Each structure stands twice: as structure tokens, then as C-alpha cells.
Amino acid sequence: xxxxxxxxxxxxxxxxxxxxxxxxxxxxxxxxxxxxxxxxxxxxxxxxxxxxxxxxxxxxxxxxxxxxxxxxxxxxxxxxxxxxxxxxxxxxxxxxxxxxxxxxxxxxxxxxxxxxxxxxxxxxxxxxxxxxxxxxxxxxxxxxxxxxxxxxxxxxxxxxxxxxxxxxxxxxxxxxxxxxxxxxxxxxxxxxxxxxxxxxxxxxxxxxxxxxxxxxxxxxxxxxxxxxxxxxxxxxxxxxxxxxxxxxxxxxxxxxxxxxx
Numbered sequence: 549x550x551x552x553x554x555x556x557x558x559x560x561x562x563x564x565x566x567x568x569x570x571x572x573x574x575x576x577x578x579x580x581x582x583x584x585x586x587x588x589x590x591x592x593x594x595x596x597x598x599x600x601x602x603x604x605x606x607x608x609x610x611x612x613x614x615x616x617x618x619x620x621x622x623x624x625x626x627x628x629x630x631x632x633x634x635x636x637x638x639x640x641x642x643x644x645x646x647x648x649x650x651x652x653x654x655x656x657x658x659x660x661x662x663x664x665x666x667x668x669x670x671x672x673x674x675x676x677x678x679x680x681x682x683x684x685x686x687x688x689x690x691x692x693x694x695x696x697x698x699x700x701x702x703x704x705x706x707x708x709x710x711x712x713x714x715x716x717x718x719x720x721x722x723x724x725x726x727x728x729x730x731x732x733x734x735x736x737x738x739x740x741x742x743x744x745x746x747x748x749x750x751x752x753x754x755x756x757x758x759x760x761x762x763x764x765x766x767x768x769x770x771x772x773x774x775x776x777x778x779x780x781x782x783x784x785x786x787x788x789x790x791x792x793x794x795x796x797x798x799x800x801x802x803x804x805x806x807x808x809x
Contacts, residue, residue, distance in 0.1 A: 751784065
């Protein structure tokens with residue numbers, strides 16, 4: 549089981565990194581109990597120094613390998629492609645993700661059109677110092693969903709301006725343990741094979757949108773190559789979702805697609 553945690557904080561000893569570290573410990577504890585191995589890798593976006601998107605659309609038109617920005621994005625993209633579980637984590641900055649997390653999401657915008665991470669699950673977590681809405685979590689969860697990731701949960705953690713690992717453990721050990729069990733089950737049972745209503749609906753919306761387009765481009769070619777334009781195909785791969793949920797999601801997605809330009 550391979551898991552990749554993307555940390556959108558510049559503080560490697562801060563609250564966000566601390567929660568991710570505690571989660572790693574909890575997951576490895578569960579894995580040891582079950583006598584399996586969890587390969588947990590943490591990537592700090594601050595180390596990659598990702599450059600801001602230029603909006604040149606080269607990744608849309610020609611592919612990510614042609615991106616003119618020479619930084620660590622392509623390597624990270626490849627690492628994500630090889631993982632089983634994706635964890636997004638960010639502190640709350642003005643009721644949203646940090647700038648470096650937003651830059652990372654922006655740079656992979658082309659994946660929203662060409663979902664490349666369809667057979668993996670994901671989770672979003674945020675840390676905050678006082679109070680926060682769920683907007684930060686929604687930003688990360690929606691990005692993963694549009695990339696094809698099966699999101700199994702999202703969670704916020706209060707940490708004040710700065711908490712020690714001991715304080716974070718005292719505050720959140722039960723929540724972290726519960727989160728770890730959810731993630732471990734998703735890895736062990738491959739729950740991505742049972743997509744939820746929102747994931748099925750988003751697929752149906754995109755499928756219907758591409759089916760009505762007359763403009764031949766890399767996105768349409770990608771969907772055709774994957775076989776996703778077949779009206780009988782209800783998801784990125786054969787899944788185990790119930791027929792009623794699938795049918796309702798498809799009808800909803802088709803209605804939404806009528807209003808998409």
C-alpha cells in the first residue's frame with residue numbers, strides 16, 4: 549500500500565506537518581496489527597518551490613511534459629500517478645488553502661479535463677489557528693474529485709498559532725485514530741471501486757459535456773482513447789456502486805451538462 553501526503557505548509561515543524569506525522573504513526577500501527585506494509589511518503593510543497601501557472605495552456609494542448617516551467621511539478625505528478633492513496637493537507641489561509649497548495653492545484657488544472665488518478669482514494673485535512681469554515685477542505689476535495697480520485701473523507705484540526713507534537717496528540721489522538729482507520733480501510737478494501745454519488749455524477753457531467761462538443765482537442769481524444777465516451781460506460785472503470793445510485797447520478801449529471809458551455 550503506497551500513500552503520498554502533500555503538505556501545503558512552509559513550516560516543517562508546524563501544526564499541519566505535525567498532524568500528518570501523527571497520522572503516519574497511526575496508520576503504520578494499524579498496518580503492523582494487520583501484518584501489512586504501508587509505504588508513507590510526505591512531500592513538502594515548500595521544497596519544490598513550484599512556480600505560478602502562466603496560463604499558457606501548453607499542458608492542455610500538448611501535455612504536461614511540455615510545461616515551460618522548470619521545477620518539481622512533473623516529478624510530483626509522476627509520484628502521484630504511482631500511489632494508491634493521496635492525502636492533501638494545508639493550513640487555513642484567509643479561509644482557503646495556502647498559496648503553495650493553490651499553485652500546486654492550479655498547475656494540475658489540465659487533469660480536471662483528463663482525469664489521470666482514477667484508481668486511487670484520497671483524503672483532505674486542514675489545520676487552523678482559531679475558527680474556520682470548511683471552504684479549505686472543499687477546495688482540496690473538489691480538486692481531487694475532478695482528477696478522478698475517490699475522496700473518502702475530510703477533517704479539520706485546531707492547533708492554535710503553534711502546538712507541539714505532544715499537544716497535538718493530546719488534542720486529537722482519537723480523531724486521528726478514527727481518520728487512520730478510515731484511510732486504512734480505503735486502502736485495504738480498495739473502496740474506490742465503490743464510487744459515491746458525487747463522483748458518479750461528476751463523471752456523467754463530463755461525459756455528457758464531451759459528447760456534445762464538436763471541437764477536436766487533446767481532452768476529447770483522451771476521453772475517446774480511454775473508452776469513456778461510450779454512453780454505456782458509467783464510470784472510469786467497472787465499479788461496484790448500486791444501480792439506483794448510478795442511474796440517479798447519471799440523470800443528474802446529464803441535466804447539469806445541459807447548462808455547461
